Amino acid sequence: MPEFLQFAFSGLTVGAVYALVALGFTLIYNASDVINFAQGEFVMLGGMTTVFLGLAGVPLPLAACLAIVATVAVGLALHRFAIEPARGAGAVVLIIITIGASIFLRGAAQVAFDKRFHSLPPWIGGDAIRVGGATILPQSLVVLGGAVVIVVLLWAFIERTLIGKAMVATAANELAARLVGIDTRRIVGLSFAISAAIGAVAGILITPITLTSYDVGTLLALKGFAAAMLGGIGSAVGAVVGGLLLGLLEAFAAGYVSSQYKDAVAFLVILIVLLAIPRGLFGRASVERV
Amino acid sequence: MRALLSHRLVPVVAMAAIVVLLPLLFSSAYYYRVAALVFVFALASLGLNLLMGFAGQVSLGHAGFMGIGAYAVAIGPTHLGVASWLSFVIGAALSALVAFVVGRPILRLKGHYLAVATLGFGLLLAIVFTNEARFTGGPDGMAVPRLVLFGSSVWGAQSWYWIIAASFLVGAVLALNLIESPTGRALRAIRDSEVAARVLGVDVAKAKLAVFVVSAIYASVAGSYLALLNGHITPDVSGFLRSIELVAMVVLGGMGSIAGSLVGAALLVVLPQTLTFLHDYEHMALGLIVMAVMIFLRAGIVPTLARALDLRRA
Amino acid sequence: MPAYAKTVAAAIALCIAGATGQASAQVKVGAVLSITGPASFLGDPEKKTLEIYVDDINAKGGVNGQKLQLVAYDDGADANAARTFATRLVEEDKVVAMVGGTTTGATLAMIPLFEEAQIPFISLAGAIQIIEPVRKWVFKTPHTDKMACEKIFADLKQRNLTTVALISGTDAFGKSMRDQCVAVAPKAGITVAHEEAYGPRDSDMTPQLTNIKGKTGVQAVINPGFGQGPAIVTRNYRQLDITLPFYQSHGVASKQFIDLAGPAADGVRLPAAALLVAEKLPDSDPQKPVVVAYTRTYQQKTGQPVSTFGGHAYDGLMIFVEAAKRAGSFDKAKVRDEIEKTKNFIGTGGVVNMSPTDRLGLDLSAFRMLEIKGGDWTLVQ
Numbered sequence: 001m002p003e004f005l006q007f008a009f010s011g012l013t014v015g016a017v018y019a020l021v022a023l024g025f026t027l028i029y030n031a032s033d034v035i036n037f038a039q040g041e042f043v044m045l046g047g048m049t050t051v052f053l054g055l056a057g058v059p060l061p062l063a064a065c066l067a068i069v070a071t072v073a074v075g076l077a078l079h080r081f082a083i084e085p086a087r088g089a090g091a092v093v094l095i096i097i098t099i100g101a102s103i104f105l106r107g108a109a110q111v112a113f114d115k116r117f118h119s120l121p122p123w124i125g126g127d128a129i130r131v132g133g134a135t136i137l138p139q140s141l142v143v144l145g146g147a148v149v150i151v152v153l154l155w156a157f158i159e160r161t162l163i164g165k166a167m168v169a170t171a172a173n174e175l176a177a178r179l180v181g182i183d184t185r186r187i188v189g190l191s192f193a194i195s196a197a198i199g200a201v202a203g204i205l206i207t208p209i210t211l212t213s214y215d216v217g218t219l220l221a222l223k224g225f226a227a228a229m230l231g232g233i234g235s236a237v238g239a240v241v242g243g244l245l246l247g248l249l250e251a252f253a254a255g256y257v258s259s260q261y262k263d264a265v266a267f268l269v270i271l272i273v274l275l276a277i278p279r280g281l282f283g284r285a286s287v288e289r290v
Numbered sequence: 291m292r293a294l295l296s297h298r299l300v301p302v303v304a305m306a307a308i309v310v311l312l313p314l315l316f317s318s319a320y321y322y323r324v325a326a327l328v329f330v331f332a333l334a335s336l337g338l339n340l341l342m343g344f345a346g347q348v349s350l351g352h353a354g355f356m357g358i359g360a361y362a363v364a365i366g367p368t369h370l371g372v373a374s375w376l377s378f379v380i381g382a383a384l385s386a387l388v389a390f391v392v393g394r395p396i397l398r399l400k401g402h403y404l405a406v407a408t409l410g411f412g413l414l415l416a417i418v419f420t421n422e423a424r425f426t427g428g429p430d431g432m433a434v435p436r437l438v439l440f441g442s443s444v445w446g447a448q449s450w451y452w453i454i455a456a457s458f459l460v461g462a463v464l465a466l467n468l469i470e471s472p473t474g475r476a477l478r479a480i481r482d483s484e485v486a487a488r489v490l491g492v493d494v495a496k497a498k499l500a501v502f503v504v505s506a507i508y509a510s511v512a513g514s515y516l517a518l519l520n521g522h523i524t525p526d527v528s529g530f531l532r533s534i535e536l537v538a539m540v541v542l543g544g545m546g547s548i549a550g551s552l553v554g555a556a557l558l559v560v561l562p563q564t565l566t567f568l569h570d571y572e573h574m575a576l577g578l579i580v581m582a583v584m585i586f587l588r589a590g591i592v593p594t595l596a597r598a599l600d601l602r603r604a
Numbered sequence: 605m606p607a608y609a610k611t612v613a614a615a616i617a618l619c620i621a622g623a624t625g626q627a628s629a630q631v632k633v634g635a636v637l638s639i640t641g642p643a644s645f646l647g648d649p650e651k652k653t654l655e656i657y658v659d660d661i662n663a664k665g666g667v668n669g670q671k672l673q674l675v676a677y678d679d680g681a682d683a684n685a686a687r688t689f690a691t692r693l694v695e696e697d698k699v700v701a702m703v704g705g706t707t708t709g710a711t712l713a714m715i716p717l718f719e720e721a722q723i724p725f726i727s728l729a730g731a732i733q734i735i736e737p738v739r740k741w742v743f744k745t746p747h748t749d750k751m752a753c754e755k756i757f758a759d760l761k762q763r764n765l766t767t768v769a770l771i772s773g774t775d776a777f778g779k780s781m782r783d784q785c786v787a788v789a790p791k792a793g794i795t796v797a798h799e800e801a802y803g804p805r806d807s808d809m810t811p812q813l814t815n816i817k818g819k820t821g822v823q824a825v826i827n828p829g830f831g832q833g834p835a836i837v838t839r840n841y842r843q844l845d846i847t848l849p850f851y852q853s854h855g856v857a858s859k860q861f862i863d864l865a866g867p868a869a870d871g872v873r874l875p876a877a878a879l880l881v882a883e884k885l886p887d888s889d890p891q892k893p894v895v896v897a898y899t900r901t902y903q904q905k906t907g908q909p910v911s912t913f914g915g916h917a918y919d920g921l922m923i924f925v926e927a928a929k930r931a932g933s934f935d936k937a938k939v940r941d942e943i944e945k946t947k948n949f950i951g952t953g954g955v956v957n958m959s960p961t962d963r964l965g966l967d968l969s970a971f972r973m974l975e976i977k978g979g980d981w982t983l984v985q
Binding site: 035082085086089090091092093095096097099100101102103104105106107108110111218222225226229230233260261263264267268270271274275278279280 | 342348395396398399400401402403405406407409410411413414417418421530531534537538541542545570571572573574575576577578579580581584585588
């Protein structure tokens, strides 16, 4: 029993990381049909910027806020200078643009920061909490809590504010949204800004556990994307569930099957789920117009 | 004259001319090696282009098939005593088989879901190649014995340049034939609208599977050539980054354009060589160039240029 | 032919032609390093070290009356790219020697090229396959992973521990060292009771450690790996309250490991070069002047803590330079012969004595057993 719990705690910790990245993917996809492969870099920027500002003497809470602002600026710049000019191009072209952006941001991080690994002090320090023979770090609970708070805030934003509704409208039908007077360009830009903010917050929350370096973005983007698809792209709940599920799959595979093949097992399960439920767990069925 | 210039084999003749004339500019084996690499990746992107550009399906795991071809020519002679050329053929057959078995269920998925499924497939292969060290040499890879053709072993970048470039031209001719065939027309119908194609009586599943298998064979052949050219193979040959590179080559060069596969491969193979003078800023420059090409030449380099020059697309 | 085809041809030709380096009368030393990518943790200090010391040597007048020029390329830990850059170094830059090859995979891919071109190649990678079988033109400076296993096992025997569990990274370094440990264990009287693995980028290894904890009879745990993984494993180790003796590998040989693992690192032992405890060595230790000087120079010039990876690059460069001085010229065959004759070279990795059959030149005494106490390295007597 204690082993099962320990595996579950490990899976939830890692899964919360994936969930936050997946949320970023979903948000941008919802507003603009773009899969943003630079999402991982937002996470990296959040963590690394905080670390380096902290090393330069800035008090950490302030450094974290500045890091979020900086990352949002990068997200807006990405939208304004890379995505906007390519409006109307096919989905694959936009994906390649975001890949180019992620290469660029990684290259910039190499030069602006360094190539070593860094950590941040945990928000809630102290020893691991013992539950039923297993242990979980307090910071893991912070990450999980952070994911929940972000989902709730997003839900409130979408359901309760006018801009949120405008986002839903843009996602449903861009032309119709423009016809009713919504500035879709700014809405899409806003989605990039919020995604960047979520990514940066994720980076700051997870760095005490996962450490950070200039190239953490690549693998995170990969797993976050897979998690988002597993949960059904377009659904925020799906993103979180997908992320947690992926983390749990990896942990249980490592614990019970083979630690060498844990990633393979996780992906195999994703494949099987997608074959059984082609739209992902919470994905919406859509009508294909001929 | 205009009719002659519009013949469908003109791009192939043009590329053949390039293949023959390019070595006049080469002053050392380094150039031959880079050019040979360009044609290896051009071959792989050509296969992927058939899948993405003509059939409209996306694959983020195509490097996995390159890996199968590459490890076939490594494991065959080393562990199984099979001659290199035979291992080459077996690798291609194996890739076709894997594509057939995996393609049937996977190709029912659409768009980004297909992308994730192929991504997972590629990752699975890469993990197997990394972990099964007894056969594959593990993460450090293994040596690839030289190819022996008609009694003498093939070595040297120069010999490989001619072999691989010729193979690419053959591949281009075969691709052109496929595109102009009924299957090719069915693929283009599927790309434009799968539902409409099905209504018109196209066997969508069969056509998609056929092009998936063909593209896998192209990738496998390219992977085998890469292994033989390098004399050494590591699991990164089938890694996620390699798959993304192939997709980028197809899109940058021009989806649906045969010459585009060559141009896209040339861009992403030669660019890192020319950007070395930037040292630490190399990746920033690479990222900027990729973004710029996509923003300003969004149909891909060859189609945009061809349209600008008002000539028929390859 | 159609206009676009002509532009394509010209573009390809120009690109390739433009890739040539400038011709120069300086003596060129090549380096293909993994400056970016998964091994940049190793390649970055290597590059910085080579740059610092090539400049230093040139400032002091160069070698044999000529200045050295470092031609460094980044392979991003990709063996294919490494081979291309090696071809470029041989064919275009016409280097007289190569100090590089951060990863074993890249090194193995490049070896045939340097053997054929008959250029001395001093590798900076860890696996024993690089020098076994012995190749005429290939040498290396880092201790082999086999030596690391032997050193750890010797320490275990001294503490009367014989049953171990391994938790290794699936990266090349972790896998290679794990293979060596499993191969060497029977001869050393050690039993490997259980094994786990983790991906080099994973962020939580508690499932694997939980399985190790649950295995009865395990007396010590060894973690072959490099980069951030070992730091996370170490943290998880303490999180799970595992009190068994814990050994790391020389893949973590940098102060950064202690910073990242935090208080969890206390009590961890590992085999490492004397470089890490430079200031703490007794004055009678022959390595002390060299490692102290390197530590000060590196930390002063880069602002980063010293690591053994940069140290290996220093050793490689200096062995080449000393050999060239003894040969009196840069003739590749003569320099190679002199490298092979290196005797009593005091480097950061140890005292090097090469021979026709030993292309590393270090024995087990070059490895020191260190223990982390109070956030710093200490020598285990």
